[in-house]
Every structure is written in structure tokens, then in C-alpha cells.
Amino acid sequence: MSYTSRRLRLRAQLKRQGAGGTEPSGQDACHCEDSPATDRGEMWRAPMSRRDPRTSWRLAGPLAALLIAAADMTQAAPLRACASDVDFPPFVLTSTSGFAGGTQNTGLAVNVLQRALRRAGREPAIVERLPWRRCQETVAYGQRDIIIDVPTRELDNKRFLATEAYADVHHLYFYSLKRYPKGPPLRSLADLKHHMVCGLLGSHLDAFGIDAEHQDTGSKNERSAIIKVDQGRCDVFIEVREVVDSLSAHDAELRDLFNTPTIRRANLPGETPAGLHFAFSRALPDAPALQRAFNATIRDLIRNNEMKRMTP
Known part of the structure; x- marks a missing residue:
């Protein structure tokens, strides 16, 4: 078939389509502007579906690196x-x-x-x-x-x-021989309820079952608490044995205070470490x-x- 004949045949098919005929197919199909494949929206979306995965990696890589670095910093x-x-x-x-x-x-x-x-x-x-x-x-x-x-x-x-x-750690207590000349006043932890008990600032003496009115936790250091015991303002002063040993080893004045002739110490009875x-x-x-x-x-x-x- 000559070139001219093919053109005439194609025009006839287009006229039939416009008049309600069948849609052309095969070699004679028309790929025109209104075809769904070339719709404006499809023209925008199609390149995304065909995007090279390496392009996405280039975009995601810096973001992932930043997230990893932030996690490492945290x-x-x-x-x-x-x-x-x-x-x-x-x-x-x-x-x-x-x-x-x-x-x-x-x-x-x-x-x-x-x-x-x-x-x-x-x-x-x-x-x-x-x-x-x-x-x-x-x-x-x-x-x-x-x-x-x-x-x-x-x-x-x-x-x-x-x-x-x-x-x-283990607890002990100090008491004054002037007030208790016969020796340690405590036979059990329950006896603490009947005495005014000194502790350092922030001490939780209620853990020993001592009522608030029998607590004096205003002492900022061991020296202040020992002086209160010696002056009769507190009956006993509860402290950690390991703390007393450490202070005695590094502070000669405190060691002498702990060993004042009128001051004695004893283990807190019935207490577990x-x-x-x-x-x-x-x-x-x-x-x-x-x-x-x-x-x-x-x-x-x-x-x-x-x-x-x-x-x-």
C-alpha cells in the first residue's frame, strides 16, 4: 500500500471514531494529547514511578546520617x-x-x-x-x-x-556517761521511742520507728551532734559505723571528740546491715x-x- 493510500485510510478511521465508531488499535492507534498516558497529571507522576532508587538513597542518606549522629550525641x-x-x-x-x-x-x-x-x-x-x-x-x-x-x-x-x-553499712549510737552512767541505754530498737534521738541534717530516723517529736535532725555535722549529746540536748546520736571509722582516720580532732571521756558508743541493737x-x-x-x-x-x-x- 502506498504512503498516500495509508493516509487516506487513517483519515477514514478517524472520521468513523468521531462518529461513534470503534477506537483504533495496533499500528493505526492514535497517541494524541488527550490519551490517558499523556494526561498532565500522569506526566507529573510518571517520572516519580520511574525514579532511579539511587536518587532516593541520595536524598535519604544525609537525613539518616543526621538522625544517627543525633542518637549518638544523646x-x-x-x-x-x-x-x-x-x-x-x-x-x-x-x-x-x-x-x-x-x-x-x-x-x-x-x-x-x-x-x-x-x-x-x-x-x-x-x-x-x-x-x-x-x-x-x-x-x-x-x-x-x-x-x-x-x-x-x-x-x-x-x-x-x-x-x-x-x-x-552498720549503725551505732553515741550516748553520754553523765546521763547514763550504768552503760548503754538501749536494749532493743523499740527503746528508741522513749529517747530524744539526734541525727544529721536529712537523716530519716523514722525508718527506725522514731516519732517526729523524738527526732532532732538539725545537726550539720558529727561534731554538732556529739556536742548535743554531751550537753544532754539529745539522749543518743545515731551514725554509720563506717562513717565514724573514716572520719576518725582522717580527722584527728573528730577522733578525739568521738573518744571524749564522757562519751561512749555502742552498736545499735537488733539492727541488720x-x-x-x-x-x-x-x-x-x-x-x-x-x-x-x-x-x-x-x-x-x-x-x-x-x-x-x-x-x-
């Missing part, structure tokens, strides 16, 4: 830990060092804290000293991450995720992983007898 950010603002040697205390006489928080608890964080691949924590209740509340609400030195009797599993005890724990905020996303890392570190330090070497 993971590496130093945690915030807090302890009581009252020194608790040898576990947490403020020491003076350096030419300028700067202070830093140190002690066995701080050493264990930083060792465990290093084992977990974390930066050293920022350690702050706060009033005890404020420390607990800020960790409970996620404003800080870790509480240092929570006694076993104060653990609250609903609010915190606690580690195993890294140390055990109390553990010291770290407690994580439940708002901390990786608290369970940190708990496992801390527990593993604590077990290793105890098994290898390293706690004593880490105690200042």
Missing part, C-alpha cells in the same frame, strides 16, 4: 547524678585539691559510679550534691538520672530502678541496660576485692 551525653549534700565518708565527700583549692566530689560511691559508666561505654557522670529529698524527687521526675547511696530501706521500685548493693545502692530514673530510656552494667561491675569489684583499694 547516647554519649553525660548523665546527671546526685547525692546528699551532707558528706558521707568514705562513700561520698567533698575534697579540696589543686593549687587554687578547688573542690570536687569523690569517694567510693563516685569511683564505682564512674567505673560502671566506663564499662557501659558512657561518659563520666556529672555529680551534684543536693538536699536528700530534692535529689530523690528530681530523679523520680527525670530531671536527673541517678541517685547515689540509696539505703536498702528507702528503695522505691515503683519510682526507681535500683542496682544491687555495692556496700553494706543496710545496703547502699544506685537508683536510676525510670524516665531514662536505657535504665535497664545501665542497671545490668552496674550490677556486673559491682559483682566484679566485690569478687576481686577492689572495693577497699577504691576507697579513699
